Amino acid sequence: xxxxxxxxxxxxxxxxxxxxxxxxxxxxxxxxxxxxxxxxxxxxxxxxxxxxxxxxxxxxxxxxxxxxxxxxxxxxxxxxxxxxxxxxxxxxxxxxxxxxxxxxxxxxxxxxxxxxxxxxxxxxxxxxxxxxxxxxxxxxxxxxxxxxxxxxxxxxxxxxxxxxxxxxxxxxxxxxxxxxxxxxxxxxxxxxxxxxxxxxxxxxxxxxxxxxxxxxxxxxxxxxxxxxxxxxxxxxxxxxxxxxxxxxxxxxxxxxxxxxxxxxxxxxxxxxxxxxxxxxxxxxxxxxxxxxxxxxxxxxxxxxxxxxxxxxxxxxxxxxxxxxxxxxxxxxxxxxxxxxxxxxxxxxxxxxxxxxxxxxxxxxxxxxxxxxxxxxxxxxxxxxxxxx
Ligand SMILES: NC(=O)c1ccc[n+]([C@@H]2O[C@H](COP(=O)([O-])OP(=O)(O)OC[C@H]3O[C@@H](n4cnc5c(N)ncnc54)[C@H](O)[C@@H]3O)[C@@H](O)[C@H]2O)c1
Ligand SMILES: O=P(O)(O)OC[C@@H](O)[C@@H](O)[C@H](O)[C@H](O)CO
Numbered sequence: 001x002x003x004x005x006x007x008x009x010x011x012x013x014x015x016x017x018x019x020x021x022x023x024x025x026x027x028x029x030x031x032x033x034x035x036x037x038x039x040x041x042x043x044x045x046x047x048x049x050x051x052x053x054x055x056x057x058x059x060x061x062x063x064x065x066x067x068x069x070x071x072x073x074x075x076x077x078x079x080x081x082x083x084x085x086x087x088x089x090x091x092x093x094x095x096x097x098x099x100x101x102x103x104x105x106x107x108x109x110x111x112x113x114x115x116x117x118x119x120x121x122x123x124x125x126x127x128x129x130x131x132x133x134x135x136x137x138x139x140x141x142x143x144x145x146x147x148x149x150x151x152x153x154x155x156x157x158x159x160x161x162x163x164x165x166x167x168x169x170x171x172x173x174x175x176x177x178x179x180x181x182x183x184x185x186x187x188x189x190x191x192x193x194x195x196x197x198x199x200x201x202x203x204x205x206x207x208x209x210x211x212x213x214x215x216x217x218x219x220x221x222x223x224x225x226x227x228x229x230x231x232x233x234x235x236x237x238x239x240x241x242x243x244x245x246x247x248x249x250x251x252x253x254x255x256x257x258x259x260x261x262x263x264x265x266x267x268x269x270x271x272x273x274x275x276x277x278x279x280x281x282x283x284x285x286x287x288x289x290x291x292x293x294x295x296x297x298x299x300x301x302x303x304x305x306x307x308x309x310x311x312x313x314x315x316x317x318x319x320x321x322x323x324x325x326x327x328x329x330x331x332x333x334x335x336x337x338x339x340x341x342x343x344x345x346x347x348x349x350x351x352x353x354x355x356x357x358x359x360x361x362x363x364x365x366x367x368x369x370x371x372x373x374x375x376x377x378x379x380x381x382x383x384x385x386x387x388x
Contacts, residue, residue, distance in 0.1 A: 001025045011158070025082075071102075085118075107149075119179075161290070213254075259315050299359045305326050
């Protein structure tokens with residue numbers, strides 16, 4: 001059984017590759033990073049180190065890698081494989097759509113169906129990939145592809161980092177992981193079984209729990225840490241002013257889940273506490289700039305910060321903590337991050353209110369509220385923190 005996985009990065013190697021290998025899959029990675037491709041092909045495998053007490057080392061074998069630009073080889077692998085997965089970053093899905101389209105047309109001629117699982121931190125990533133492929137198709141082409149391609153949404157949770165050892169990339173992952181898959185969307189005639197994954201009938205609560213709790217909390221610590229000049233998420237979690245604000249943000253988001261779904265408060269409290277503990281794990285050193293990367297994506301109306309604030313707004317529930325976190329995110333600067341640079345340039349050229357309108361697309365009353373918090377914060381770096 002072979003899986004073609006787009007993106008041999010932290011999650012690709014440290015999570016998806018790990019779980020699929022344990023399920024008996026050989027993996028063909030497709031990536032753009034020449035050095036990584038060379039490493040994987042030379043070693044015919046790659047190392048993973050668990051961030052546990054024993055620093056357990058794993059070796060993933062039966063692996064090879066192809067350069068994304070070698071569309072002939074990529075297409076061949078896509079036509080012959082039993083599963084297609086991705087973790088390239090949501091904004092890169094459009095770049096892999098053209099080769100996927102061509103391979104899926106060949107598979108449709110051969111009547112060979114396939115599951116495609118996009119594993120990205122965004123609501124319905126596989127639907128997004130499907131739309132990108134559909135955009136490139138004539139009606140007739142899409143009709144053929146639609147008969148054989150099953151686009152399956154997922155939610156993935158594992159802190160996945162990497163380090164260099166002897167010039168080699170080593171995936172560094174926490175022991176915990178959760179891979180939630182829309183069981184209803186999988187090909188009913190698939191020829192493989194997956195263990196150690198959670199197949200569910202309704203994805204929305206899981207995707208929202210991942211985004212509005214795990215990623216919202218993470219992003220909040222990242223932007224607060226960056227504001228205070230701290231380097232890691234773990235240092236930021238130790239700051240009581242940051243912790244009080246983020247815990248309040250989480251408590252308010254919890255009320256969205258209680259209002260919307262049949263979830264138990266005690267379980268949500270436990271989930272939030274576990275999430276903060278996982279992200280505060282002293283064995284992990286996670287850069288605030290990795291977690292805060294791509295702030296324009298993270299400040300989108302449907303992403304981790306604005307979406308829960310808007311949901312609570314619509315329900316008439318408290319959401320003051322989320323608005324403060326959003327104001328801090330608009331102050332995020334990082335010269336190495338193209339989106340952070342673009343965000344600050346947009347604020348400089350158009351002012352904060354217009355930038356919030358363009359990036360977060362929230363109603364005018366919220367634009368004004370967040371703009372006031374942003375200006376207060378610029379004048380006084382402590383203004384968003386709550387007094388005990
Ligand atoms: N790292 C985590 O802790 C974590 C956890 C959950 C979800 N995620 C999500 O997983 C996805 C990947 O994150 P990551 O941390 O592994 O990022 P990463 O940058 O480590 O890996 C992404 C990989 O995709 C490759 N890539 C980019 N464009 C490509 C293309 N057109 N074709 C082939 N390969 C391409 C890059 O070269 C890189 O190796 C993101 O959507 C992220 O939100 C990450
Ligand atoms: O990958 P992003 O940029 O969407 O978000 C950054 C982190 O929050 C994310 O990578 C987490 O480490 C991960 O989602 C934990 O499961």
